[in-house]
Amino acid sequence: MSAILKMEHITKMFPGVKALNDVNFDVEKGEIHCLVGENGAGKSTLMNVLCGIYPYGTYSGSIYFQGEETQFKTIKDSEHTGIVIIFQELALVPTLSIRENIFLGNERVENGVINWYMTDRDASEVMKRVGLHENPQTLIKDIGVGKQQLVEIAKALSRDVQLLILDEPTAALNENESNNLLNLMLELKKDGVTCVLISHKLNEVARVADSITILRDGATIETIKRGNQPINEARIIRGMVGRDMVDRFPKRDAKIGEIGFEIKDWTVHDPLQPDRIKINHVNLNVRHGEIIGIAGLMGAGRTELAMSVFGKMYGVNISGQIIKDGRCLTIHTVRDAIGAGIAYATEDRKTYGLILIKDIIDNISLASLNKVSANMVINRNREIQAAEEYREKLNIKCSGVTQRTNDLSGGNQQKVVLSKWIFAEPDCLILDEPTRGIDVGAKYEIYTIMNNLAEMGKTVIMISSELPEILGVCDRIYVMDEGEIVGELTRDNASQEAIMKCIMDNHREEAI
Ligand SMILES: Nc1ncnc2c1ncn2[C@@H]1O[C@H](COP(=O)(O)OP(=O)(O)OP(=O)(O)O)[C@@H](O)[C@H]1O
Numbered sequence: 001m002s003a004i005l006k007m008e009h010i011t012k013m014f015p016g017v018k019a020l021n022d023v024n025f026d027v028e029k030g031e032i033h034c035l036v037g038e039n040g041a042g043k044s045t046l047m048n049v050l051c052g053i054y055p056y057g058t059y060s061g062s063i064y065f066q067g068e069e070t071q072f073k074t075i076k077d078s079e080h081t082g083i084v085i086i087f088q089e090l091a092l093v094p095t096l097s098i099r100e101n102i103f104l105g106n107e108r109v110e111n112g113v114i115n116w117y118m119t120d121r122d123a124s125e126v127m128k129r130v131g132l133h134e135n136p137q138t139l140i141k142d143i144g145v146g147k148q149q150l151v152e153i154a155k156a157l158s159r160d161v162q163l164l165i166l167d168e169p170t171a172a173l174n175e176n177e178s179n180n181l182l183n184l185m186l187e188l189k190k191d192g193v194t195c196v197l198i199s200h201k202l203n204e205v206a207r208v209a210d211s212i213t214i215l216r217d218g219a220t221i222e223t224i225k226r227g228n229q230p231i232n233e234a235r236i237i238r239g240m241v242g243r244d245m246v247d248r249f250p251k252r253d254a255k256i257g258e259i260g261f262e263i264k265d266w267t268v269h270d271p272l273q274p275d276r277i278k279i280n281h282v283n284l285n286v287r288h289g290e291i292i293g294i295a296g297l298m299g300a301g302r303t304e305l306a307m308s309v310f311g312k313m314y315g316v317n318i319s320g321q322i323i324k325d326g327r328c329l330t331i332h333t334v335r336d337a338i339g340a341g342i343a344y345a346t347e348d349r350k351t352y353g354l355i356l357i358k359d360i361i362d363n364i365s366l367a368s369l370n371k372v373s374a375n376m377v378i379n380r381n382r383e384i385q386a387a388e389e390y391r392e393k394l395n396i397k398c399s400g401v402t403q404r405t406n407d408l409s410g411g412n413q414q415k416v417v418l419s420k421w422i423f424a425e426p427d428c429l430i431l432d433e434p435t436r437g438i439d440v441g442a443k444y445e446i447y448t449i450m451n452n453l454a455e456m457g458k459t460v461i462m463i464s465s466e467l468p469e470i471l472g473v474c475d476r477i478y479v480m481d482e483g484e485i486v487g488e489l490t491r492d493n494a495s496q497e498a499i500m501k502c503i504m505d506n507h508r509e510e511a512i
């Protein structure tokens with residue numbers, strides 16, 4: 001095999017941070033090469049350097065693609081040579097159709113006008129290749145994230161891609177969708193497409209990787225070749241975090257008390273089609289000291305449930321009760337919810353979770369201004385102190401707490417969202433996909449924090465699509481499907497199979 005890509009001695013500075021320090025990265029033609037490392041290790045930055053997002057001249061070192069030295073000024077330059085990157089946060093236009101997104105900037109034009117016949121024909125062809133069986137005129141906002149991901153790949157294929165870079169493509173996908181995506185990568189490999197995959201899901205890495213490069217603190221630790229042996233996850237983890245990790249989940253010795261938080265008969269209608277029920281008579285409760293999980297497939301209504309409970313951020317015609325320690329709460333707004341001691345850490349950190357132009361300090365104190373102020377005046381020192389405390393506790397990688405959250409790595413942004421809500425000291429904490437995009441070491445830290453909160457007698461609800469995590473962390477699990485609770489499992493009788501069975505049984509009942 002020959003190298004399709006060679007990155008040599010790459011160093012990239014940001015004000016106050018050396019994000020990459022003399023990194024070497026070689027990719028063989030036709031392989032799937034995984035890039036792994038802790039949050040903030042420099043993975044996305046390395047790929048941005050490669051693609052011209054950080055233009056030639058803003059980094060040092062050299063890059064050779066198919067034997068030629070590259071000096072990309074913009075991302076367009078790299079696209080012209082056949083490099084396509086699919087970002088950590090998707091970059092599709094939600095209000096345009098699939099076909100328009102696929103050919104955005106690369107339109108099928110004849111005599112100066114778009115030829116929709118050609119557009120549809122070519123769109124159908126690439127859509128078929130990625131296994132997307134949708135009408136090309138469907139709007140992006142009307143399909144799920146899994147399919148949106150496929151549109152991104154279809155778009156890449158429409159440009160005759162040589163090197164496809166996927167930055168955490170499966171972070172927002174469920175098991176099934178992730179599997180399809182990995183299979184598609186293996187298919188593309190057969191067609192000679194080279195892939196670089198960034199992922200925190202080591203089981204996926206072990207499944208598809210021909211080579212794995214580990215980055216730590218902006219430097220290359222090692223590149224592991226698959227060879228004849230299976231890939232050893234423990235070795236990857238050791239390379240990433242610099243030590244052995246014995247357990248993935250902290251020990252839990254729960255002392256569970258009375259019911260502290262309860263949702264009764266909760267029904268919510270779709271804001272776009274108010275006659276459609278989105279959440280159907282949901283009942284659930286959490287005891288003091290207990291961590292409950294809500295499992296379900298993407299689209300089961302878990303986020304809608306959480307958002308509707310959290311100050312009616314989602315939904316119309318909402319009915320039902322929210323009860324805290326036996327008392328029925330009246331909650332109309334997010335402010336009411338926070339006031340009542342409820343916190344909701346969102347899965348969508350870019351839209352709801354963070355104010356990106358603000359620094360870490362402001363973001364962490366946002367939901368607890370009463371804690372950092374006296375007589376209506378904010379005490380900046382108190383705010384800084386809190387930010388420093390959480391920076392240390394959650395190991396947030398940054399140049400300082402005055403760094404803008406927009407410039408943090410994806411996983412570190414997530415840690416700021418969590419800090420904000422933990423600092424608010426809620427009685428009931430709802431965490432929606434809290435470890436999405438978070439590295440193994442930091443996951444452990446987050447589980448530990450959840451445990452500590454529970455130990456303090458708080459009620460904790462975790463929504464997660466990763467079944468091993470739900471099973472490893474929760475005392476009790478509700479299974480949700482199509483807006484309803486379709487099963488409840490205790491720690492002792494819960495398993496991946498038991499959870500899936502609840503969902504399958506529900507589908508079967510509907511079919512009858
Ligand atoms: N525009 C920027 N300005 C300042 N610092 C930045 C900027 N972009 C990234 N950094 C810093 O560079 C380092 C590497 O970030 P990068 O996004 O490459 O990490 P990553 O390995 O992709 O992490 P994650 O797994 O969390 O996505 C981090 O410390 C981050 O704070």
Ligand SMILES: [Mg+2]
Pocket residue numbers: 043044045088167409410411
């Ligand atoms: Mg990243």
